[in-house]
Amino acid sequence: MSFFKKLKEKFTGNTETEEVSDKYKEGLSKTRGSFSSKINDLVAKYRKVDEDFFEDLEEILISADVGVSTVMDLIDELKMEVKRQNIKDSAKVKEVISEKLVDIYYGDEDSSVEELQLNDGELSIVLFVGVNGVGKTTTIGKLAHKLKSEGKNVVLAAGDTFRAGAIEQLEVWGERVGVEVVKHSAGSDPAAVIYDGVQAAKSRNADVLLCDTAGRLQNKVNLMNELSKVKRVIEREVPGAPHEVLLVLDATTGQNAMSQAKTFSESTDVSGIVLTKLDGTAKGGIVLAIRNELQIPVKFVGLGEKVTDLQAFDASAFVYGLFADLIEENKE
Amino acid sequence: MAFEGLADRLQNTIQKIKGKGKVTEQDVKEMTREVRLALLEADVNFKVVKDFIKKVKERAVGQEVMESLTPGQQVIKVVKEELTALMGGEQSKIAVADRPPTVIMMVGLQGAGKTTTTGKLANLLRKKYNRKPLLVAADVYRPAAINQLQTLGKQLDMPVFSLGTEANPVDIANQAIEKAKEEHLDYVIIDTAGRLHVDTDLMDELKQIRSDVNPNEIFLVVDAMTGQDAVNVAESFNEQLDISGVVLTKLDGDTRGGAALSIKAVTQKPIKFAGMGEKLDEIEAFHPERMASRILGMGDVLSLIEKAQENVDEKKAKELEEKMRSASFTFDDFLEQMSQVRNMGPLEDLIGMLPGANKMKGLKNVQFDEKQISHVEAIIQSMTKHERQDPSVMNAGRKKRIAKGSGRTVSEVNRLLKQFEEMKKMMKQMTNMQKGKKGKKGKGFNFPFM
Ligand SMILES: Nc1nc2c(ncn2[C@@H]2O[C@H](COP(=O)(O)OP(=O)(O)OP(=O)(O)O)[C@@H](O)[C@H]2O)c(=O)[nH]1
Ligand SMILES: [Mg+2]
Numbered sequence: 001m002s003f004f005k006k007l008k009e010k011f012t013g014n015t016e017t018e019e020v021s022d023k024y025k026e027g028l029s030k031t032r033g034s035f036s037s038k039i040n041d042l043v044a045k046y047r048k049v050d051e052d053f054f055e056d057l058e059e060i061l062i063s064a065d066v067g068v069s070t071v072m073d074l075i076d077e078l079k080m081e082v083k084r085q086n087i088k089d090s091a092k093v094k095e096v097i098s099e100k101l102v103d104i105y106y107g108d109e110d111s112s113v114e115e116l117q118l119n120d121g122e123l124s125i126v127l128f129v130g131v132n133g134v135g136k137t138t139t140i141g142k143l144a145h146k147l148k149s150e151g152k153n154v155v156l157a158a159g160d161t162f163r164a165g166a167i168e169q170l171e172v173w174g175e176r177v178g179v180e181v182v183k184h185s186a187g188s189d190p191a192a193v194i195y196d197g198v199q200a201a202k203s204r205n206a207d208v209l210l211c212d213t214a215g216r217l218q219n220k221v222n223l224m225n226e227l228s229k230v231k232r233v234i235e236r237e238v239p240g241a242p243h244e245v246l247l248v249l250d251a252t253t254g255q256n257a258m259s260q261a262k263t264f265s266e267s268t269d270v271s272g273i274v275l276t277k278l279d280g281t282a283k284g285g286i287v288l289a290i291r292n293e294l295q296i297p298v299k300f301v302g303l304g305e306k307v308t309d310l311q312a313f314d315a316s317a318f319v320y321g322l323f324a325d326l327i328e329e330n331k332e
Numbered sequence: 333m334a335f336e337g338l339a340d341r342l343q344n345t346i347q348k349i350k351g352k353g354k355v356t357e358q359d360v361k362e363m364t365r366e367v368r369l370a371l372l373e374a375d376v377n378f379k380v381v382k383d384f385i386k387k388v389k390e391r392a393v394g395q396e397v398m399e400s401l402t403p404g405q406q407v408i409k410v411v412k413e414e415l416t417a418l419m420g421g422e423q424s425k426i427a428v429a430d431r432p433p434t435v436i437m438m439v440g441l442q443g444a445g446k447t448t449t450t451g452k453l454a455n456l457l458r459k460k461y462n463r464k465p466l467l468v469a470a471d472v473y474r475p476a477a478i479n480q481l482q483t484l485g486k487q488l489d490m491p492v493f494s495l496g497t498e499a500n501p502v503d504i505a506n507q508a509i510e511k512a513k514e515e516h517l518d519y520v521i522i523d524t525a526g527r528l529h530v531d532t533d534l535m536d537e538l539k540q541i542r543s544d545v546n547p548n549e550i551f552l553v554v555d556a557m558t559g560q561d562a563v564n565v566a567e568s569f570n571e572q573l574d575i576s577g578v579v580l581t582k583l584d585g586d587t588r589g590g591a592a593l594s595i596k597a598v599t600q601k602p603i604k605f606a607g608m609g610e611k612l613d614e615i616e617a618f619h620p621e622r623m624a625s626r627i628l629g630m631g632d633v634l635s636l637i638e639k640a641q642e643n644v645d646e647k648k649a650k651e652l653e654e655k656m657r658s659a660s661f662t663f664d665d666f667l668e669q670m671s672q673v674r675n676m677g678p679l680e681d682l683i684g685m686l687p688g689a690n691k692m693k694g695l696k697n698v699q700f701d702e703k704q705i706s707h708v709e710a711i712i713q714s715m716t717k718h719e720r721q722d723p724s725v726m727n728a729g730r731k732k733r734i735a736k737g738s739g740r741t742v743s744e745v746n747r748l749l750k751q752f753e754e755m756k757k758m759m760k761q762m763t764n765m766q767k768g769k770k771g772k773k774g775k776g777f778n779f780p781f782m
Contacts, residue, residue: 059378065559068372132582132610133443133555141475163610164447164487165480172475186483217585250443254375254559256587277442280528282561305442305473 049082049090057097065254066285070292074100105291105315114272114297114313117243118208123201125209125234125241129227129264130248132215135276135302137166139248140210141173142302142310148177152207157197158183159190159230160214170212176307180204190214190226191233198237218263228267246299248274251284261290275313276302360392363407374588374627377563380597388414415624418593423602424617426457427548427576432518433466433509435545439538439573440553441565442526445581445607447477449553450523451484452607452615457519458490466517468508469494470501470541471525481523488612491517501525505541529568542573550575551604554595556583562591563598570599580618581607592623661756663712663720710738711748723749
């Protein structure tokens with residue numbers, strides 16, 4: 001069965017996934033709208049699959065921040081595939097494109113949805129890292145809400161002691177969601193706050209501790225070392241922790257996101273990505289390249305500033321969202 | 333890393349077309365393909381890149397190659413000139429209202445750095461222009477945004493106007509201006525909430541503020557790491573608000589910052605300031621020329637080319653190249669080269685200008701502290717002719733003598749000797765690469781002034 005058929009089946013076969021795809025289609029409507037309408041325009045314009053077609057396709061993908069080298073590779077592969085299968089009809093090419101994009105995302109790995117790896121019945125710790133202003137604190141608020149509504153006992157640790165108002169910001173989220181926030185005063189040692197957060201979470205028998213950290217640019221060596229130290233405190237206090245280190249990436253960010261993923265991984269061994277601000281017009285295509293090169297999966301996407309604007313990431317759904325119109329067109 | 337500077341990318345192409353008298357269409361085609369990739373990797377919007385390449389092609393084809401430049405360098409020159417023209421000149425003035433207070437509105441996406449920039453501008457206004465700013469907390473949406481501005485106000489010891497989170501941002505702005513008038517504060521900086529350019533309700537709110545307070549400046553704050561979407565954001569904010577300028581933030585990071593070019597191209601508005609860190613004095617006037625080089629990722633190859641033309645005697649450079657290649661480079665040559673190079677500007681800058689130099693570990697360890705240069709000169713001048721030609725004769729006694737003669741310590745002499753050896757080794761490596769023994773990725777290395 002072709003990948004494409006599998007995908008179709010996945011989204012039309014049972015109601016549960018249909019719901020997911022609906023949410024995606026809604027949340028990513030802008031993304032999908034502009035992306036796939038472009039693909040549509042493209043396909044309508046070109047009856048034949050020729051150089052012009054590929055040139056335009058290249059532009060569409062580049063404009064989604066997929067990254068020029070990934071796009072080049074993709075186009076090369078597509079060209080080869082088109083040649084191999086002797087495809088002349090551009091509608092068929094759409095199928096191959098979508099397949100390749102999901103391919104790039106997953107590579108050889110199992111294409112199941114990547115979930116948050118939390119311990120059942122024991123304290124799990126999630127460390128949030130990322131550059132300034134990407135949405136770490138907001139994501140913590142949203143995730144706390146999600147976990148709490150799943151019946152989990154959640155504690156937050158205000159590890160950003162540097163940015164003005166950061167502690168208060170997390171406190172507001174704590175109030176909103178109704179979870180406890182462990183904090184020290186501004187300017188104090190972040191490792192000490194996290195240490196206290198771990199102790200508090202333990203003594204309250206919490207299920208999950210979410211640790212905020214100050215935003216930092218990845219080329220600041222001292223600040224990256226500080227982050228490693230925070231992680232070591234967690235490792236020391238709870239064996240097996242942190243259970244997740246989530247790198248928050250802003251979908252608006254271009255190719256620098258790759259450098260962020262690399263450097264933060266080096267210092268904190270990132271286990272997953274949260275891609276925020278997908279409610280805007282940016283596409284966040286760089287996550288394809290990051291997954292491909294560094295094997296870091298996206299676990300959540302941020303689709304707004306409300307407490308409910310966090311969705312689990314599903315690559316098929318992501319790509320489906322981008323190509324939904326095309327796939328539906330293809331149904332007989 | 334995926335980020336190869338243009339200069340690195342161009343090495344191969346340059347090698348291929350070296351030594352021709354005229355830039356041919358084929359040369360330009362090959363070069364511009366690399367330029368295109370470099371710009372796209374730097375996050376310049378693909379449409380902007382397209383227009384840009386077209387312009388470069390038109391200008392570069394058929395040009396006479398300047399005497400001391402290769403056709404490749406000639407094309408780089410055109411690229412750089414076009415890029416600099418596109419970026420415009422330096423413009424870091426802040427408007428002054430005929431009747432105070434002058435009103436500045438800060439707008440932009442979420443997380444761009446508006447609040448921090450508000451604090452920085454206020455600080456700059458006071459320090460450089462002796463002004464008294466009022467900071468206005470008009471972000472009533474993001475949790476603790478007001479608190480953040482108030483904290484900055486405290487740090488700066490400056491007044492912050494707030495009506496809490498229940499008030500309407502339009503009212504806040506209006507009342508803040510009244511307040512500034514009463515208190516004889518001459519600048520009002522309104523920190524608005526981050527918002528998406530496609531959020532009609534929130535964009536309408538900004539339009540309302542704009543028409544009520546009639547700001548003298550509207551600064552769009554943009555994260556330097558922004559990708560292709562920068563054009564949509566900038567275009568949309570500009571269309572809806574007619575911004576007066578741009579502040580590019582987080583330029584202390586390692587991003588190429590192609591967004592700068594995209595924004596300038598679609599809005600035609602000046603980028604006035606650059607945010608260079610989290611502290612409140614870390615803001616600078618934006619330098620379009622530097623940015624152009626940064627985007628191209630080529631250090632400042634062109635200015636080096638230009639300076640080299642003025643300062644380096646062609647023949648001497650040839651001799652030097654030969655010496656490097658055969659590793660018969662001596663302390664005399666070093667001294668000679670140093671004085672030539674010194675005429676071109678600070679050494680560190682020069683090293684930064686060499687394509688590929690930042691990737692060479694050895695080069696990083698070599699001390700190029702401007703202050704130490706004169707020490708180095710003193711040490712070399714204290715060596716005998718023999719020692720300069722053949723440092724291998726060096727022993728403890730000689731070192732002591734040299735140290736004494738130059739007024740430096742023996743360990744400094746040792747350090748220099750070690751660095752010299754390192755440098756020699758590296759030069760050999762580099763010239764080998766240049767000769768065609770390709771590195772892993774097949775990239776050559778070339779001193780641009782040769
Ligand atoms: N539209 C949109 N805005 C978001 C999203 N996630 C976060 N934001 C906004 O982005 C801005 C920055 O978010 P924060 O959570 O403060 O980011 P941070 O990474 O904690 O920032 P620092 O602690 O300053 O480094 C805020 O205005 C958030 O409301 C999202 O998914 N969509
Ligand atoms: Mg934060």
